[in-house]
Amino acid sequence: MNLQFIADGLIMGALIGLGAIGVTLTYSILRFANFAHGEFLAWGTYFTLALASGFGAMFGGSGTIGALSFGWPVLLAGILAALLTGLLALVLDRILFAKLRERGNAIVMVMASFGASMALRSLLEFFFTSEPAYFSRDIQIASPLGLGIRLTPDQVFLLGLTLVIVIVMERFMALSPTGRAMRAVSENPVLARVSGVDVDHVIRATWMIGGALACAAGVMLGITVQIRPFMGFDLLLPLFAAAILGGIGSVPGAVIGGLIVGVAEASAVQIVGADYRAAIAFLILIAVLLVKPSGLFGART
Amino acid sequence: MLDILAYAAFFLVTALTYGIICLGLNVQWGQTGLFNVGVAGFVAIGAYVSALLTTPETAGRFGGFGLPVWFGWIAAMVVSGAAAALIGAITLRLRADYLAITTFGIAIAIQLVALNAETLTGGPFGIGFIPRAFGGLEDRPIIFNLANLAMVGTVTALLYYALERLVRSPWGRVLRAIREDEAAALSLGKNANLFRIQAFALGSAIMGLAGAVQAHFIGFIAPENYISTLTFQVWAMLIIGGSGNNRGALLGAVLVWGLWSVTGAMLAAFVPGEYQARAAALQIVLIGVALAALLVLRPRGLLGEEKMISRFLKG
Numbered sequence: 001m002n003l004q005f006i007a008d009g010l011i012m013g014a015l016i017g018l019g020a021i022g023v024t025l026t027y028s029i030l031r032f033a034n035f036a037h038g039e040f041l042a043w044g045t046y047f048t049l050a051l052a053s054g055f056g057a058m059f060g061g062s063g064t065i066g067a068l069s070f071g072w073p074v075l076l077a078g079i080l081a082a083l084l085t086g087l088l089a090l091v092l093d094r095i096l097f098a099k100l101r102e103r104g105n106a107i108v109m110v111m112a113s114f115g116a117s118m119a120l121r122s123l124l125e126f127f128f129t130s131e132p133a134y135f136s137r138d139i140q141i142a143s144p145l146g147l148g149i150r151l152t153p154d155q156v157f158l159l160g161l162t163l164v165i166v167i168v169m170e171r172f173m174a175l176s177p178t179g180r181a182m183r184a185v186s187e188n189p190v191l192a193r194v195s196g197v198d199v200d201h202v203i204r205a206t207w208m209i210g211g212a213l214a215c216a217a218g219v220m221l222g223i224t225v226q227i228r229p230f231m232g233f234d235l236l237l238p239l240f241a242a243a244i245l246g247g248i249g250s251v252p253g254a255v256i257g258g259l260i261v262g263v264a265e266a267s268a269v270q271i272v273g274a275d276y277r278a279a280i281a282f283l284i285l286i287a288v289l290l291v292k293p294s295g296l297f298g299a300r301t
Numbered sequence: 302m303l304d305i306l307a308y309a310a311f312f313l314v315t316a317l318t319y320g321i322i323c324l325g326l327n328v329q330w331g332q333t334g335l336f337n338v339g340v341a342g343f344v345a346i347g348a349y350v351s352a353l354l355t356t357p358e359t360a361g362r363f364g365g366f367g368l369p370v371w372f373g374w375i376a377a378m379v380v381s382g383a384a385a386a387l388i389g390a391i392t393l394r395l396r397a398d399y400l401a402i403t404t405f406g407i408a409i410a411i412q413l414v415a416l417n418a419e420t421l422t423g424g425p426f427g428i429g430f431i432p433r434a435f436g437g438l439e440d441r442p443i444i445f446n447l448a449n450l451a452m453v454g455t456v457t458a459l460l461y462y463a464l465e466r467l468v469r470s471p472w473g474r475v476l477r478a479i480r481e482d483e484a485a486a487l488s489l490g491k492n493a494n495l496f497r498i499q500a501f502a503l504g505s506a507i508m509g510l511a512g513a514v515q516a517h518f519i520g521f522i523a524p525e526n527y528i529s530t531l532t533f534q535v536w537a538m539l540i541i542g543g544s545g546n547n548r549g550a551l552l553g554a555v556l557v558w559g560l561w562s563v564t565g566a567m568l569a570a571f572v573p574g575e576y577q578a579r580a581a582a583l584q585i586v587l588i589g590v591a592l593a594a595l596l597v598l599r600p601r602g603l604l605g606e607e608k609m610i611s612r613f614l615k616g
Contacts, residue, residue, distance in 0.1 A: 111336060111596065115533070169503070
């Protein structure tokens with residue numbers, strides 16, 4: 001049996017996990033399911049694409065690094081785009097969510113995020129059309145790693161990058177003052193506020209981190225598959241499934257949930273074909289809600 | 302002149318089918334506070350169920366029982382309502398936004414079935430030759446559209462009347478009590494979860510009916526009719542018209558569908574072909590911004606929620 005699908009599932013799962021970190025943090029700290037999170041992935045990717053082609057035009061060439069299909073223009077653009085995506089999330093919070101938060105109705109915020117998601121995605125279609133775009137049109141040669149698994153250099157790099165990001169995030173949440181404040185607000189916002197936690201700072205940090213990680217996930221998807229305005233929206237259900245499976249509020253849970261969703265999707269493609277791939281996340285979601293709504297690592301329901 | 306009349310009737314029939322969906326959504330959101338992101342999915346269930354039951358037999362596709370249209374309508378309501386009751390039973394006991402996420406998922410799953418289960422749904426090409434109400438008048442569009450308008454208008458009026466009675470009934474008051482203060486409703490011995498499941502199923506059954514009505518008016522359905530844009534349009538209609546108000550739901554449907562049609566016609570007339578897809582995207586941006594702005598600036602919409610108290614009290 002060819003085990004290639006497991007490797008493909010892990011790649012997809014890694015980027016679902018990165019995106020799901022933002023979903024789970026927004027859900028536990030700001031207390032609503034953000035339907036616009038998928039658009040952060042898409043906007044981050046288009047920011048990166050626009051900046052990278054700008055750098056390429058300014059300094060000439062699209063020098064690639066080693067065996068990778070992309071070079072420093074994409075890497076530098078990705079870092080700047082992560083900042084920009086965080087800022088986009090902050091702006092959206094300032095003009096929309098903050099105003100609704102004052103009224104204290106979480107479901108209205110979910111609805112507003114749904115409206116914002118439609119508007120943001122359609123703006124991308126307006127600027128870039130729905131034609132797919134690519135960071136590079138070169139075809140990479142996958143090298144065998146044993147057990148019949150082949151990975152391209154890009155895929156190896158991105159898996160490594162995900163691992164680094166996840167470890168840094170985990171340590172950040174566990175040890176840094178901001179991370180501890182974030183966990184405190186997610187645990188009990190009122191108690192955190194009276195204990196002197198700067199809740200506004202926590203909210204800003206949550207949006208910046210969520211936006212930046214969404215951008216990273218989007219760029220991964222852009223490098224390994226393609227760039228489309230719908231790329232984030234199509235990933236939204238897997239993101240939610242991963243965050244709920246991992247347990248709302250848990251960063252490692254979101255990543256493990258993402259890996260499970262990714263591998264489950266890839267396995268299902270082996271068995272029933274690619275047509276119903278998108279339904280797998282839905283089935284996982286229903287199963288979690290039936291069996292253990294608090295997820296694998298979640299405390300509350 | 303007569304063309305305009307025919308178009309006006311056609312426009313109103315379409316707007317009223319959206320109005321019926323809005324009435325269903327108003328039971329869920331306006332009365333009970335349930336956020337359903339899968340509106341398009343429940344409309345699709347109704348449309349496909351009715352189409353399968355009423356179309357003539359077709360080679361290579363399940364269904365085609367040639368049953369009468371009214372039977373299709375009822376079946377559409379039953380199946381959409383049952384699907385919603387099942388989803389509700391799983392998710393309504395949990396956090397409120399789990400319903401939003403699950404209904405979002407079910408709409409995607411239904412879209413996949415519509416696209417891929419070709420022997421059941423006809424796949425991407427959809428189902429054609431759905432018997433149209435007053436199909437015998439099809440070659441005279443004015444009379445055909447007016448007859449349909451009379452019928453859909455009657456259905457809408459009956460539904461409006463029934464829902465107005467229902468929201469003023471003790472059942473309707475329990476729904477609003479749960480929405481406003483669940484703990485208080487529980488302490489009065491109301492099974493909040495059961496009431497929520499009932500409201501969710503009723504609303505979705507009405508959406509299924511709207512799907513069937515639409516299918517039998519147009520005579521053709523395809524998966525692309527039931528994408529998330531539909532859900533989004535219906536939400537915009539209800540919020541703009543005024544959630545919690547059945548007249549607001551109908552007003553919002555006619556207004557938003559009117560705006561959508563006018564801007565669509567203007568785009569087609571004035572925007573050069575290669576930019577049309579981009580301009581159509583702007584249409585959605587505008588509605589999205591309008592929806593978000595309204596939520597922030599005027600959450601009660603145009604009409605706002607009606608204050609309703611028992612008819613035995615003088616208010």
